[in-house]
Amino acid sequence: MHFEQNVTQSIVVSGTAARRGACPTLSEPMPTGDGLLARIRVAGKVMTARQLAELAALADRWGNGLVEVTARGNMQVRGLKSEAVRPFADAVGALLSIETGLVVDTSPIAGDDPEEKADSRSVAADIRAAAAKFTGKLGPKVSVVVDGNGQISLASLKADIRLEARDSGSWAVTLGGGQAQVMDPGGAVAATLAVLGALAAIGPQSRASDLFPDGGAPAGDTFPVVRTFNLQHGTSSGIGLPFGAMDGKHLTRLAQAASAGGVSIFRLAPGHGLLLDGADTALIAEANRLGFVTDSADPRQRVSACIGNRGCASGHIAARELASSLAAHTGPGHLHVSGCAKGCAHPRRAHMTLVGSEGGIGLVIDGRAGDTPSQILDEAGVKAVLGAWQDGR
Numbered sequence: 001m002h003f004e005q006n007v008t009q010s011i012v013v014s015g016t017a018a019r020r021g022a023c024p025t026l027s028e029p030m031p032t033g034d035g036l037l038a039r040i041r042v043a044g045k046v047m048t049a050r051q052l053a054e055l056a057a058l059a060d061r062w063g064n065g066l067v068e069v070t071a072r073g074n075m076q077v078r079g080l081k082s083e084a085v086r087p088f089a090d091a092v093g094a095l096l097s098i099e100t101g102l103v104v105d106t107s108p109i110a111g112d113d114p115e116e117k118a119d120s121r122s123v124a125a126d127i128r129a130a131a132a133k134f135t136g137k138l139g140p141k142v143s144v145v146v147d148g149n150g151q152i153s154l155a156s157l158k159a160d161i162r163l164e165a166r167d168s169g170s171w172a173v174t175l176g177g178g179q180a181q182v183m184d185p186g187g188a189v190a191a192t193l194a195v196l197g198a199l200a201a202i203g204p205q206s207r208a209s210d211l212f213p214d215g216g217a218p219a220g221d222t223f224p225v226v227r228t229f230n231l232q233h234g235t236s237s238g239i240g241l242p243f244g245a246m247d248g249k250h251l252t253r254l255a256q257a258a259s260a261g262g263v264s265i266f267r268l269a270p271g272h273g274l275l276l277d278g279a280d281t282a283l284i285a286e287a288n289r290l291g292f293v294t295d296s297a298d299p300r301q302r303v304s305a306c307i308g309n310r311g312c313a314s315g316h317i318a319a320r321e322l323a324s325s326l327a328a329h330t331g332p333g334h335l336h337v338s339g340c341a342k343g344c345a346h347p348r349r350a351h352m353t354l355v356g357s358e359g360g361i362g363l364v365i366d367g368r369a370g371d372t373p374s375q376i377l378d379e380a381g382v383k384a385v386l387g388a389w390q391d392g393r
Contacts, residue, residue: 023140026089026098029080034064034311036080038088043097045073045108045268052266053255054095056248062088065248066311069241071345072105072157073268078311102131102196103143105159107152108267108275112231116150118165126189137200142207144192151230156223157270158347160199160208161192176212225273226296236267237279240293243305243320244272244345250290257286299327304346308339308356315339316356326382331389336369343369352389354382 024030029038040055047055055075059067064079080088092098104127106120107113124146131138145159149166162174171188172180175195183191199206225238258264258276261283267275274292276283288294293301303326306312308319316339323337333351336343340356347368354377355362355369361382362373377385 024076025100025140026092027085029085032078032307032311033309033313033315034066034079034307036082036085038063038077038080038085038092039070040075040077040092040096041099041103042075042268043099047096047266047268049255049258049264049266051095053252053259055092056251056255058088058091058095059248062091066245067248067251068245069268069272069274070244071270071272072103073108073270073273075268078307101135102128102138104128104131105143105145105154105157105270107148107150107154108269109150109152109229109231109236110148112233113148113150113152114230114232116148116165118148118168118171120146120148120163120165123163123171123185123189126185127192130189130193131196134196134200137204138196139199139204139206142196142199144196152269153223154270161195163188163192176208178212223269223271224296224301225269225271225275226293226298226301229275231277234278236265236275236277237284238269238273238275239284239287240298240301241272241274242291242293242300243303243323245307245320246291250292254287254290254292257283299330300324302330302333303327303335303337304350305337306339306345308337312339314342316358317361319345319356322354322379322382326386329383329386329390331386331392333389338369341370352385 024037024039026038026040029036056067059065059077062080062084063077066078068076070076104124106124110116110120127144143159144161145154145157147154147164149164164172166172166182169184170182171185172182173188173191174180195211198211202210226240227238229236229238261280263276263278263283265277269275284294303323305319305323308317309315310318319337319339336346336350336353338345338353338355349366349368351366353364353367353369355364355373360376360378363375363377363385364371364373
């Protein structure tokens, strides 16, 4: 019996799916503490320097100017007002090709990566096309990762279904948290569609955890984006947005400097990053001057933080400001500064998590933001704990 046939026979339906929150989109932004937040899924995660500059200008015109690159490599614009939603969406739609429907993630250098085991784009395109029949029946958080197994790992991206290339003719498919099964590209697509069909049958609140007892395919460690990547022709240099965010004016200046230096292509990368094709040392130095993360040893690479109470109604602390002040004082391991117990910026375990609450800042060691804190600290207490961590005590 083919593996894709086994899929439908082994599904465990847990009853009515638990209700999950929606995801913001370009046409239907989400209310937050600083207005409406629009998420922009740029097709192929590639844009020109001109498009980046124009998008930043639109963020400044219609929003509060703050632009984010998410952990999955999507863009977000904050601070929109309700009357700005339609003109902003129309302007962005005219500027960029936007993906809608099922989230199918691939590497931003897929097809240009000389180290990838297989070009993931054709498999991803087949899944997107065939999944169109499930439009309106799948939840917005349902996702598929198609990893060509090249220089940019997608292991940090949580997925309901994960496909990883073993070679040009075989893919390891993980459904839920089970063991990977190796199959040819056609079988991998068929198995993926079988699971998507089962999710659609339950309804738009369903996830892999409603089908498989072990839940969705687990996410791995955060991908280090600040490095140089080899392309089929040339290189691409990765830089990071500190804590995933940057003022639009600085993005505009970066795009202008890139154009002046002959760099026209920007790629959106997992881990809150941008890749600049063909960037020279002068452009990277300018990015550093503008506040981007350009050094792989920068401690901000090991710190996650949400916007906190500066832009979220649930936040109790100014998480990014606190994270910025603490980054240089961290020890080995990952620090997560969360405005509240939801832990949006880093859903995984971290060596140390600081969680905003009404009573102070909760301390969680080797856990998640939603775990019970071992202590409630003020900022002085936090710095003392960080000092001990840095000293290895």
